[in-house]
Amino acid sequence: MINKLSLKMRLTILTGCIIIAIAMCLTATSIYNIDNKFSYPQLNKNAIFSSEIIPSNISREKDNSQLGVTIQISEAKKQFKVSILIWMIGIIIVGIGATYIIVSRALKPLNNLSNTIKNINEYNLSQPIENFSTKDEIGSLATSFNKMLSRLDKSFSNQKRFAANAAHELKTPLAIIKSGIQVLKLDENPSIDDYKENIDITEQSTQRLIQVVDDLLKLTYNEIKEFDDIISVNKVFQDIIKELDETISSKNIHIHLSDFSIDVLGNKPLIYRAFFNILENAVKYNKQGGSIEVSTELCNDMAVISISDTGIGIPHDEIENIFDPFYRVDKSRSREISGSGLGLSIVKTVIEKHSGTINVKSNKDVGTTVNVLLPYYIYDLPKQF
Structure with a gap:
């Protein structure tokens, strides 16, 4: 009562x-x-x-x-x-x-x-609560609420930006498909080659749509998975290098893989996907004739996997945004390179699901280093009698 x-x-x-x-x-x-x-x-x-x-x-x-x-x-x-x-x-x-x-x-x-x-709603989240600057409990509550408003405002902005970018990524291939169909309609007697060309363009655009949708599903996939695979980090990178061999050869990139083998415990398909995205970016945004170095070491109870490249680099003021969905550092240049802009977002999600962390260090026109920290697997030692 x-x-x-x-x-x-x-x-x-x-x-x-x-x-x-x-x-x-x-x-x-x-x-x-x-x-x-x-x-x-x-x-x-x-x-x-x-x-x-x-x-x-x-x-x-x-x-x-x-x-x-x-x-x-x-x-x-x-x-x-x-x-x-x-x-x-x-x-x-x-x-x-x-x-x-x-x-x-x-x-x-x-x-x-x-x-x-x-009186606070989704339209005025950026306006902080004022006139509560006292050092008592009320002032502390107002300060905490202002911090929460700032986080909510950032979250709403990210959602709006995500929706706009997702719509743009989906709209572009659809517009290409529609344009191809309209061109065929304008031609009274389209040739077989015209149909073949339009089919090829439609297939490429459809594949891009599938990639974007697939990446979005992976980014928001929260179903509990098994995390009990013993994964050899070196073996994962060897398989990735084989898969990217054609792109690596076309850019004449030299890759040095450390011989120090470390095993981690987790979900192998997810770990493979995360490291594939990192290494693929290191190849995509590398210079012609550049190099990539993959090294592994132990630090306390974590395995540190570093991927360093000699690519175009990332400006310091944009590093904190590269994990946002659809974020592109150089939008004009990124259009020339295929991708949905969700790769690093998926990487961060996967690493965090494995109780790990990821950080990026980069200098523009010098190169980028991605450091991934994951709990490593400790084998049970045989009992001594």
Whole structure:
């Protein structure tokens, strides 16, 4: 029931209960002390036995005087008890009222913060909450909320950019297919060669559509997979180099693969896909006659796989964006090189699924180094007897 009340009322009730308890304890203590610490004067019971020493009229007057004092003390005690009970009730009422006012003022910044938050929507996420620069809990809450707004604003911007880029990537091959069909319609007597040329263009555009859709599915694929394959990193790169042999030979690129063998535990198809994308980029964006070096080493409990190339490089201010879906460093040049722009996004997703990390170091027109850190597989040592 109390959970349905506002925070102001709950704090007031809680503080009021404490005030009531303290006031009742103090009142009970005062009444106990007045009853036990103040004693009535004793009547002179031995006066009857000392009548020959003290005259009877003097003894009777003394007893009457003591009885009067006793009555006065009794009346004073009653008045004190009534007075202290009245004061107790008054203190409780004043204390609860003062608590309600103080709590209301203390929670006013929180109410203002709540009203400000209510006016925030997807169109004004970039506007931070202001006028809450105090160093108390309310200021801390406002600061944390501003940080959350910044993350949400970035997330919404990424989603909008992703949707726009995805639409563009899908629209381009569709527009090419449509243009080819329109050209055929304009020609009254298209030749067989025209049909063949249009089919080839349609096939290429369809393949590009399939690649984009396939990459999007891989990027958003969250189904739990098995991660118990023992994967030889060197063997994976050897297979990738064989698959890319034609492109490597056409650009006369020299690849040096480290002999230091390391095994990692994970999903082999996903690991293969991630390293294929990295090495394919190192080949695509490399210079004619360039080189690529693949090295592996152990660092603490992680395997470090480094892929360095002598390619065109990446500007420093764009490195943090290269893992965004469809992001291209040089859009004009990237159009000349096939790809959906999702390769590195898939790589990062795969590496993170394997509890690893990836970072990139690059200098424009000098080259790029991609470092992948993955937990390596430790073989069980045979028991010694």
